[in-house]
Amino acid sequence: MKEALSSLLDQVRACRICADKLPMGPRPVLQIGTNARLLIAGQAPGRKVHQTGVPFDDPSGENLRAWLGIDRAVFYDPEKTAILPMAFCYPGRGRSGDLPPSDECAPLWRERILSQLPNVKLTVIIGRYAQLYHLGSRGKATLTETVRGFHEYLPDVFPLPHPSPRNGPWLKRHPWFERDVIPALREAVSKAV
Numbered sequence: 001m002k003e004a005l006s007s008l009l010d011q012v013r014a015c016r017i018c019a020d021k022l023p024m025g026p027r028p029v030l031q032i033g034t035n036a037r038l039l040i041a042g043q044a045p046g047r048k049v050h051q052t053g054v055p056f057d058d059p060s061g062e063n064l065r066a067w068l069g070i071d072r073a074v075f076y077d078p079e080k081t082a083i084l085p086m087a088f089c090y091p092g093r094g095r096s097g098d099l100p101p102s103d104e105c106a107p108l109w110r111e112r113i114l115s116q117l118p119n120v121k122l123t124v125i126i127g128r129y130a131q132l133y134h135l136g137s138r139g140k141a142t143l144t145e146t147v148r149g150f151h152e153y154l155p156d157v158f159p160l161p162h163p164s165p166r167n168g169p170w171l172k173r174h175p176w177f178e179r180d181v182i183p184a185l186r187e188a189v190s191k192a193v
């Protein structure tokens with residue numbers, strides 16, 4: 001029998017499985033509603049999101065919403081948009097940015113939560129970790145090649161780089177992203193929602 005969504009979310013919110021590795025402690029940040037047609041499969045919350053509890057309420061989120069061509073009302077409506085990072089809690093900071101998402105989170109929770117989202121028409125995959133999980137062997141050797149081959153994964157999946165402002169140099173090196181990928185992304189999102 002399918003789990004009740006509210007009970008599953010209560011379990012996630014009480015989760016402390018990798019608490020010892022989280023410098024600011026557990027605070028799972030995710031958004032889901034069973035009618036959502038767009039799924040944002042991200043990496044892990046950043047420090048600011050850990051503090052507010054609101055996913056992508058930061059400069060990365062502003063970039064992402066601009067790429068998707070949707071406003072905050074659609075983005076933060078759980079019955080339209082589900083937001084599910086690979087790990088739900090802030091992993092802390094390393095030398096060159098945030099640490100990778102906890103590798104304990106996805107095996108424990110991801111399939112159970114995805115099973116609550118039967119209406120998703122488009123999964124937007126952000127970054128390498130979500131790409132590995134959602135595309136597996138369908139992904140290419142690098143994130144850049146996978147993003148460039150986005151048309152191979154349509155109509156149900158769209159791979160993106162991370163929208164962090166730290167990725168500005170990547171965007172400059174790859175002008176085809178804004179020219180070719182963003183218009184196709186907006187079209188795919190508009191069809192899905």
Ligand code: SF4
Nearest residue numbers: 015017018026089105
């Ligand atoms: S990252 Fe995931 S597994 Fe770890 S404490 Fe948070 S919810 Fe639990």
